Amino acid sequence: MTEDRPLVGKLSAFASLTARELSVLADLHRRKRRFKAGVDLVHQGQTDQSAYILTSGWVCSHKGLPDGSRQIVDFQIPGDFLGLRSLLFRTADHNIETVTSIEVSEVQQNDLMNAFEAAPRLAVAVLWAASRDEAMVVEHLVGIGRRSAFDRTAHLLLELGARLKLVGMGTKAGYFCPLSQYMLADALGLSAVHINRVLRQLREDNLLTFQKGRVVFDDFDRLVARVGFDTGYLDHDGPTLREAVAA
Amino acid sequence: MTEDRPLVGKLSAFASLTARELSVLADLHRRKRRFKAGVDLVHQGQTDQSAYILTSGWVCSHKGLPDGSRQIVDFQIPGDFLGLRSLLFRTADHNIETVTSIEVSEVQQNDLMNAFEAAPRLAVAVLWAASRDEAMVVEHLVGIGRRSAFDRTAHLLLELGARLKLVGMGTKAGYFCPLSQYMLADALGLSAVHINRVLRQLREDNLLTFQKGRVVFDDFDRLVARVGFDTGYLDHDGPTLREAVAA
DNA sequence: CGTCGGGTTGATAACTTTCAAATTTCGTGG
DNA sequence: CCACGAAATTTGAAAGTTATCAACCCGACG
Numbered sequence: 001m002t003e004d005r006p007l008v009g010k011l012s013a014f015a016s017l018t019a020r021e022l023s024v025l026a027d028l029h030r031r032k033r034r035f036k037a038g039v040d041l042v043h044q045g046q047t048d049q050s051a052y053i054l055t056s057g058w059v060c061s062h063k064g065l066p067d068g069s070r071q072i073v074d075f076q077i078p079g080d081f082l083g084l085r086s087l088l089f090r091t092a093d094h095n096i097e098t099v100t101s102i103e104v105s106e107v108q109q110n111d112l113m114n115a116f117e118a119a120p121r122l123a124v125a126v127l128w129a130a131s132r133d134e135a136m137v138v139e140h141l142v143g144i145g146r147r148s149a150f151d152r153t154a155h156l157l158l159e160l161g162a163r164l165k166l167v168g169m170g171t172k173a174g175y176f177c178p179l180s181q182y183m184l185a186d187a188l189g190l191s192a193v194h195i196n197r198v199l200r201q202l203r204e205d206n207l208l209t210f211q212k213g214r215v216v217f218d219d220f221d222r223l224v225a226r227v228g229f230d231t232g233y234l235d236h237d238g239p240t241l242r243e244a245v246a247a
Numbered sequence: 248m249t250e251d252r253p254l255v256g257k258l259s260a261f262a263s264l265t266a267r268e269l270s271v272l273a274d275l276h277r278r279k280r281r282f283k284a285g286v287d288l289v290h291q292g293q294t295d296q297s298a299y300i301l302t303s304g305w306v307c308s309h310k311g312l313p314d315g316s317r318q319i320v321d322f323q324i325p326g327d328f329l330g331l332r333s334l335l336f337r338t339a340d341h342n343i344e345t346v347t348s349i350e351v352s353e354v355q356q357n358d359l360m361n362a363f364e365a366a367p368r369l370a371v372a373v374l375w376a377a378s379r380d381e382a383m384v385v386e387h388l389v390g391i392g393r394r395s396a397f398d399r400t401a402h403l404l405l406e407l408g409a410r411l412k413l414v415g416m417g418t419k420a421g422y423f424c425p426l427s428q429y430m431l432a433d434a435l436g437l438s439a440v441h442i443n444r445v446l447r448q449l450r451e452d453n454l455l456t457f458q459k460g461r462v463v464f465d466d467f468d469r470l471v472a473r474v475g476f477d478t479g480y481l482d483h484d485g486p487t488l489r490e491a492v493a494a
Numbered sequence: 495c496g497t498c499g500g501g502t503t504g505a506t507a508a509c510t511t512t513c514a515a516a517t518t519t520c521g522t523g524g
Numbered sequence: 525c526c527a528c529g530a531a532a533t534t535t536g537a538a539a540g541t542t543a544t545c546a547a548c549c550c551g552a553c554g
Contacts, residue, residue, distance in 0.1 A: 126374060145436030
């Protein structure tokens with residue numbers, strides 16, 4: 001993952017990009033911006049939103065319900081692309097909220113469309129990246145629909161660990177995690193109280209400890225085996241396409 | 248929706264396509280194929296899959312779990328694109344199974360990549376279509392995570408109705424629905440027994456009747472109001488982009 | 495020093511699953 | 525056209541999981 005422009009690393013995994021394409025991509029990182037923790041970057045219903053490339057900090061995307069509750073769809077960490085959908089559609093269908101203070105590169109609609117015109121294969125690469133994100137949402141859906149609260153919580157914490165490891169922010173030992181139990185609850189479709197009990201059980205079973213903003217894997221291998229975690233959906237390579245696209 | 252090539256209709260909603268682009272798109276419908284009900288088009292873990300454009304019949308995409316249960320991620324109806332992810336990634340991360348007998352156009356990896364080369368803006372249009380599908384998965388996730396069994400079931404049946412209406416296969420009165428209660432259960436993260444009870448309640452409340460392969464809306468407006476159904480996530484227009492892309 | 499958000503715990507209620515069995519529907523061959 | 529078996533639907537009762545309500549604790553912060 002290229003430290004300064006993490007998106008480059010991601011897209012390169014799909015198709016080796018030409019110098020020209022790399023420079024077009026670099027151009028997208030022109031507009032640097034910072035946001036405080038706990039603010040909305042994108043709000044459900046707003047129109048003509050920008051997208052962002054996250055360079056530091058955590059954010060979450062969620063949808064609010066009429067009854068006041070909400071469902072967190074996904075968390076994003078450095079290197080992730082934010083709000084592609086809210087840029088492609090006229091009006092945003094979800095919220096994007098900062099979890100910590102963050103740094104991003106802002107990508108406006110014209111920026112992206114111009115980039116696609118200048119380097120058409122970038123659109124294919126972004127399509128690939130978007131599909132990888134969708135695969136994560138799907139896995140999340142499976143977890144909420146068919147896994148127990150215990151397994152589902154472990155899965156989320158394992159997935160975040162795997163993703164953070166890819167960008168050098170986590171190890172098999174653990175990682176720093178700025179999420180509150182309320183946020184975990186909203187992501188997992190559970191109540192905060194129940195999340196608390198699940199975390200306690202994970203701790204008492206000596207599988208993992210989540211306290212004071214840090215996730216520690218007390219027994220990584222046993223945890224993975226216990227909840228049937230498989231990273232398959234995270235590391236898709238697209239090598240079959242490399243030639244076709246490079247052609 | 249163009250009867251013969253429904254995909255054209257969908258993509259045209261995003262950007263008006265040139266004659267050349269339309270002809271490239273038409274080329275994708277070369278390889279017609281048929282499948283019986285209850286077979287796998289794509290199987291989790293298989294490599295080098297094709298994608299398909301569904302022209303008649305229903306299919307579902309689902310993921311299996313180690314314990315033998317499964318989660319249905321989405322249903323597809325005529326006009327939908329199937330298995331884009333299993334084509335972009337080397338190995339398929341989910342199954343695609345026919346619900347009824349179907350007719351499809353098969354799209355192989357090279358077909359699609361060549362099409363993108365010949366008409367680069369098609370990649371952007373497909374990206375847009377894929378994002379719309381993702382929006383549906385996200386809405387499904389929200390339903391499973393934060394809505395009651397009752398609301399969630401009603402939502403699914405309303406969504407299918409709305410989508411079928413778009414392709415002329417349903418009205419405000421109802422539609423033909425080939426799904427079994429087991430399939431609904433696997434889609435909604437519930438047990439088949441509970442689905443049955445929810446359907447009974449919907450019937451007894453005079454909201455909707457699902458029997459003998461037909462969904463009848465007994466009181467469409469009251470149902471929509473009762474469960475807070477909002478089609479917002481289904482009908483995204485991409486007009487802001489039309490100019491930019493057409494430029 | 496008081497307040498406030500986040501975490502923790504117990505008791506109770508609500509919702510959903512599981513198990514088991516009866517009933518209906520539907521395709522197929524006689 | 526009817527009989528038959530398999531699959532789908534339906535219902536009841538009991539068990540299990542998770543939510544809700546209500547406290548209490550704690551550390552950060554103005």
